[in-house]
Amino acid sequence: xxxxxxxxxxxxxxxxxxxxxxxxxxxxxxxxxxxxxxxxxxxxxxxxxxxxxxxxxxxxxxxxxxxxxxxxxxxxxxxxxxxxxxxxxxxxxxxxxxxxxxxxxxxxxxxxxxxxxxxxxxxxxxxxxxxxxxxxxxxxxxxxxxxxxxxxxxxxxxxxxxxxxxxxxxxxxxxxxxxxxxxxxxxxxxxxxxxxxxxxxxxxxxxxxxxxxxxxxxxxxxxxxxxxxxxxxxxxxxxxxxxxxxxxxxxxxxxx
Amino acid sequence: xxxxxxxxxxxxxxxxxxxxxxxxxxxxxxxxxxxxxxxxxxxxxxxxxxxxxxxxxxxxxxxxxxxxxxxxxxxxxxxxxxxxxxxxxxxxxxxxxxxxxxxxxxxxxxxxxxxxxxxxxxxxxxxxxxxxxxxxxxxxxxxxxxxxxxxxxxxxxxxxxxxxxxxxxxxxxxxxxxxxxxxxxxxxxxxxxxxxxxxxxxxxxxxxxxxxxxxxxxxxxxxxxxxxxxxxxxxxxxxxxxxxxxxxxxxxxxxxxxxxxxxxxxxx
Numbered sequence: 001x002x003x004x005x006x007x008x009x010x011x012x013x014x015x016x017x018x019x020x021x022x023x024x025x026x027x028x029x030x031x032x033x034x035x036x037x038x039x040x041x042x043x044x045x046x047x048x049x050x051x052x053x054x055x056x057x058x059x060x061x062x063x064x065x066x067x068x069x070x071x072x073x074x075x076x077x078x079x080x081x082x083x084x085x086x087x088x089x090x091x092x093x094x095x096x097x098x099x100x101x102x103x104x105x106x107x108x109x110x111x112x113x114x115x116x117x118x119x120x121x122x123x124x125x126x127x128x129x130x131x132x133x134x135x136x137x138x139x140x141x142x143x144x145x146x147x148x149x150x151x152x153x154x155x156x157x158x159x160x161x162x163x164x165x166x167x168x169x170x171x172x173x174x175x176x177x178x179x180x181x182x183x184x185x186x187x188x189x190x191x192x193x194x195x196x197x198x199x200x201x202x203x204x205x206x207x208x209x210x211x212x213x214x215x216x217x218x219x220x221x222x223x224x225x226x227x228x229x230x231x232x233x234x235x236x237x238x239x240x241x242x243x244x245x246x247x248x249x250x251x252x253x254x255x256x
Numbered sequence: 257x258x259x260x261x262x263x264x265x266x267x268x269x270x271x272x273x274x275x276x277x278x279x280x281x282x283x284x285x286x287x288x289x290x291x292x293x294x295x296x297x298x299x300x301x302x303x304x305x306x307x308x309x310x311x312x313x314x315x316x317x318x319x320x321x322x323x324x325x326x327x328x329x330x331x332x333x334x335x336x337x338x339x340x341x342x343x344x345x346x347x348x349x350x351x352x353x354x355x356x357x358x359x360x361x362x363x364x365x366x367x368x369x370x371x372x373x374x375x376x377x378x379x380x381x382x383x384x385x386x387x388x389x390x391x392x393x394x395x396x397x398x399x400x401x402x403x404x405x406x407x408x409x410x411x412x413x414x415x416x417x418x419x420x421x422x423x424x425x426x427x428x429x430x431x432x433x434x435x436x437x438x439x440x441x442x443x444x445x446x447x448x449x450x451x452x453x454x455x456x457x458x459x460x461x462x463x464x465x466x467x468x469x470x471x472x473x474x475x476x477x478x479x480x481x482x483x484x485x486x487x488x489x490x491x492x493x494x495x496x497x498x499x500x501x502x503x504x505x506x507x508x509x510x511x512x513x514x515x516x517x518x519x520x521x522x523x524x
Contacts, residue, residue: 060396062392062395086398087398089395089398090398092396094396094397096389096392096393097389098388098389100388100389100390100393101393102385102390102393103384103385103388103390104381113394113397113399114398117300117398118398118399120300163393163397164397
């Protein structure tokens, strides 16, 4: 990799260079370079176990990389203190694969949780309004007093997204947003991701192996193979290749 | 090119042996306990969650504690009667029961019931939260999950256990009184008089301190096992099971140590 490519991109909201991480004897990420630009949806594609989720977990400090540099909003993430990292986390929303709603809390309490703890000067009325607005934006106002166990998979995903949006982040990270959902609900989620981008002016990284989702939401697509991004570009650019692995990925999704 | 390869295999990493793993675990536990003491004094404080946990640990344990405490009082009285009767000393039953209940039975019964009910519950709940990424979700929303989940639960068990122990003593004495009043026709006033004559300040104080430590142990072990749970649903089951087994083992060790300490104080 030449030095110019390894240089941090100052125009990017998030810039990753030569990121490496291993779990025991497995080298999962082996020199990842990536830039996320303001207002774009970047889809990260790859097979299961290639380190897609690991990548965004490193971004928010849930995992620590073995080597490499990450910069978000012009600040180095990998050298941040706990306080600085918490401040950064308020700007980055993370939507988990299984929604990760708090089982023991109602939908209202789930949404209030980050707000109450990070905006302590808000009045009860402000909190209620923010919760209602967030639920309205994902079209699930009626679920406000329900428990997560009473919701469908698609509703849980939407509530999970609403919970991250309540802090009005600048960047959204979606981990497998359509995994385990029926095709109609997948379309709803894809539309929601695009609506979030428009309404909140967010930049997003969408981790998925669902090409329909990638095509629907991705401004750019990055394919992760063998611990590195092998192809980055628009959806059509990425799949316009004879690379056997890329074609196999495409055919399994669209043909078979 | 092999399209099935998702990661490259390299030279295997040397794993620590059994002694090495034990040292690593001890270091991990020490770090966990150390973090508790660091976080417990640092604002913000989760008062609402502490109260909710106190309710879970204290109020929700009352039915089970009432039943076991009452039965313990009856059974202990019944089993002690024949031995005292041989010496014509059944009138000492209230004193004997009071001392036994306060010094050992009530703290142990309370701790074991709490370990089974509360310890396993904490281990399973936090374990489940770990494997379903709920703890990670708290972390990425800039909330300190350790403070919200661990500190609140450990404080609740630490302060509710002595309270539950005092309650167990009263319920146990009630059970004993029912038995003694039927067997020996002892009046309530005489029973209470004998109970208070038999117990000392050291008995009460040492038992309170002891259950304070038991409570801390139950909360800390449950939280440690659950918070560090892994391997999916299997890990959740293991966390709950291991929390109970480890806590019970530690409670008996602590009981033995406290006995030695109190005996040494009595000797002085």
